Amino acid sequence: MKEFGDSPAVDSIDLVVEPGTFCALIGPSGCGKTTTLRLISGMETPTSGQVLLNGNDVTYVSPRNRKTPLVWQSFALFPHLTVRGNVEFGLRMSGVDSGERRSRAMKLLEYMGLAEMENRPVVTLSGGQRQRVGLARALVMETGILLLDEPLGSLDANLRIVMQSELKKLQRELQLTFVYVTHNQNEALAMADQIVVMNDGHIEQGGSASDVYLRPATQFVAEFVGANNIFGAQVITTNGTHMEVETEIGRFKIASGLGAPDGSERHRAGSAISFVVQASRLRLSTGNGQNVLRGKVITHEFSGALVTTFVELDDGRLLKLQRPEIEVMGREEAPDEMISLTWRPEDVHILPEDR
Amino acid sequence: MSGVAVGRRASTARPSLWVRLKPRLSVGAWAAPALIWQLVFAAVPLALLVLMSFWTLSEYQVSKEFTLDNYSRLFSDSIYLQAYLRSLLLSFTNALLAILISLPFAYALAFHVKPRRQPLILLIIALPLFTSYLMRMYAWQTVLADNGVVNAAGLHVKLLFTETGIRLGLLSYFCTIVILLLYTAMRLVPPELLEAARNLGATERQVALRVILPQTKLAMAIGGLFAFILTFGDFVATSILGGGQAYLFSAQILDQVRISNWPGAASLAIVMLITLLLAFAIAFRLALGKRTA
Numbered sequence: 001m002k003e004f005g006d007s008p009a010v011d012s013i014d015l016v017v018e019p020g021t022f023c024a025l026i027g028p029s030g031c032g033k034t035t036t037l038r039l040i041s042g043m044e045t046p047t048s049g050q051v052l053l054n055g056n057d058v059t060y061v062s063p064r065n066r067k068t069p070l071v072w073q074s075f076a077l078f079p080h081l082t083v084r085g086n087v088e089f090g091l092r093m094s095g096v097d098s099g100e101r102r103s104r105a106m107k108l109l110e111y112m113g114l115a116e117m118e119n120r121p122v123v124t125l126s127g128g129q130r131q132r133v134g135l136a137r138a139l140v141m142e143t144g145i146l147l148l149d150e151p152l153g154s155l156d157a158n159l160r161i162v163m164q165s166e167l168k169k170l171q172r173e174l175q176l177t178f179v180y181v182t183h184n185q186n187e188a189l190a191m192a193d194q195i196v197v198m199n200d201g202h203i204e205q206g207g208s209a210s211d212v213y214l215r216p217a218t219q220f221v222a223e224f225v226g227a228n229n230i231f232g233a234q235v236i237t238t239n240g241t242h243m244e245v246e247t248e249i250g251r252f253k254i255a256s257g258l259g260a261p262d263g264s265e266r267h268r269a270g271s272a273i274s275f276v277v278q279a280s281r282l283r284l285s286t287g288n289g290q291n292v293l294r295g296k297v298i299t300h301e302f303s304g305a306l307v308t309t310f311v312e313l314d315d316g317r318l319l320k321l322q323r324p325e326i327e328v329m330g331r332e333e334a335p336d337e338m339i340s341l342t343w344r345p346e347d348v349h350i351l352p353e354d355r
Numbered sequence: 356m357s358g359v360a361v362g363r364r365a366s367t368a369r370p371s372l373w374v375r376l377k378p379r380l381s382v383g384a385w386a387a388p389a390l391i392w393q394l395v396f397a398a399v400p401l402a403l404l405v406l407m408s409f410w411t412l413s414e415y416q417v418s419k420e421f422t423l424d425n426y427s428r429l430f431s432d433s434i435y436l437q438a439y440l441r442s443l444l445l446s447f448t449n450a451l452l453a454i455l456i457s458l459p460f461a462y463a464l465a466f467h468v469k470p471r472r473q474p475l476i477l478l479i480i481a482l483p484l485f486t487s488y489l490m491r492m493y494a495w496q497t498v499l500a501d502n503g504v505v506n507a508a509g510l511h512v513k514l515l516f517t518e519t520g521i522r523l524g525l526l527s528y529f530c531t532i533v534i535l536l537l538y539t540a541m542r543l544v545p546p547e548l549l550e551a552a553r554n555l556g557a558t559e560r561q562v563a564l565r566v567i568l569p570q571t572k573l574a575m576a577i578g579g580l581f582a583f584i585l586t587f588g589d590f591v592a593t594s595i596l597g598g599g600q601a602y603l604f605s606a607q608i609l610d611q612v613r614i615s616n617w618p619g620a621a622s623l624a625i626v627m628l629i630t631l632l633l634a635f636a637i638a639f640r641l642a643l644g645k646r647t648a
Contacts, residue, residue: 043550063553076551078571090555093565142554 069138540574576642
């Protein structure tokens, strides 16, 4: 736990990152993800609790003895040094002789495609080049661990995509342990083996990309990751595989098997649940049959291959409907047009109620 | 067709002269008061000074005849050269001392004092600057005198009317300003750079020497330059604390003025000006020159 003043910035965090894992901490600003990273690197000391590194307690080890090099969003390169001077900095601090310093730095600069720029002042580099220098500067320490604080946050969108695959390749090839902080869920979903969703100083859910994306553990995760429609409901009847539930906007039939990790049946008639229907699992309906909702088209949002349509229901709530661009473009519904939506009972995910 | 056309047709003609000149004129208007001030009170007098340094003095009368005598005299009479070198040495060492004394202080203040307390300490440092420079130099006289505070404390050293005395008086003045300069520069070093250095294994000493110090180069140069220029041109401390014992370049200008040798004083002033310009160029060259690996 880490307290700043009276309010805990990070509280009761239990995070294990296995060697060679790409772990992404995601969450909104102020959720404590950066504080967690600073706790790992020793730039903050926890008010209570422990930080273990390779099994050793490093809670009170100073940052300089931790061997947890960090890559910064602002790059934090030393402006008075050249590209190679920056990369060699850590080695120089620990007294590595100049020959070895040079060869280790050059090896990484070559890997990063920056070898010809070794003598350039870093202030003359572009954003992407600077971030590569920042990476090389951390990697040259050969600690096997890299902490990254929004490393792509200062780069433009195209470069971010390029750097994403470069980072992932780097992490795989060198078998590094990455702890990667970002507020960008797409970045995390695309790269990380382990995703930790944080909110308000605690961990909401940790797991693989498909865990947090398809099986959110809490309402917060369902809202933060992906595009989900969340409903609160009460169970009316259940037959083991399916349940009939009552919501403010009608009765629906949903599958009851998901949601309980051990597969046991946990929901009885009368219990309150929340369930999630992913925006991409909603589809247009003729208006007949079960699980049908009618609403008014508000707007369409085009983002690459997907189109998100916002649909307003009678009670004012907004549903998100995601369809492939190729199915929608050219025949999208006009604003204010009434449409019917439906989903299959199996396309529902029930939020675990004990969270 | 690509692109967006708004209205009828985008005009391809060059904008009118007025449109092109307007932004420059408005910038010029903002700068005008300062420019006019500088022109009237700095550039014009300076031009007159240069002109006057080539005039002739004969029988205590200045005549507007062109001559190089004022300058050739400076090189032929060793008294000028000696005073010049003495001033140069004093100014240079003063600049170095001011930086060396102020650096650790500014560093300690900026990085090892709670930010909340820093303004108070800064105020205490700057407080002497609120009093008159002349007053402070007289105060130093009583401190440094043979029967003054230092000697009363049991140290029997001759301080007043020595170069050391001048140095003490001037440094007490410059150090406050150099400390303020360096402190400001150090506070502007991004904290992330310090954290990055520690993260890469730097000790606090290495952080200070390898990150903070290089980032403070420009402030050091300006501070040193400041000490150099003020020492070189000073005649208050040199006369009050030096008592004419250390004959410095600035005192020579005063002497020339006293005997109404305006061309002589002007030529000395020009030499001083060139020296200070050189010092300026060297200081900035050192601060902004080549970056090291």
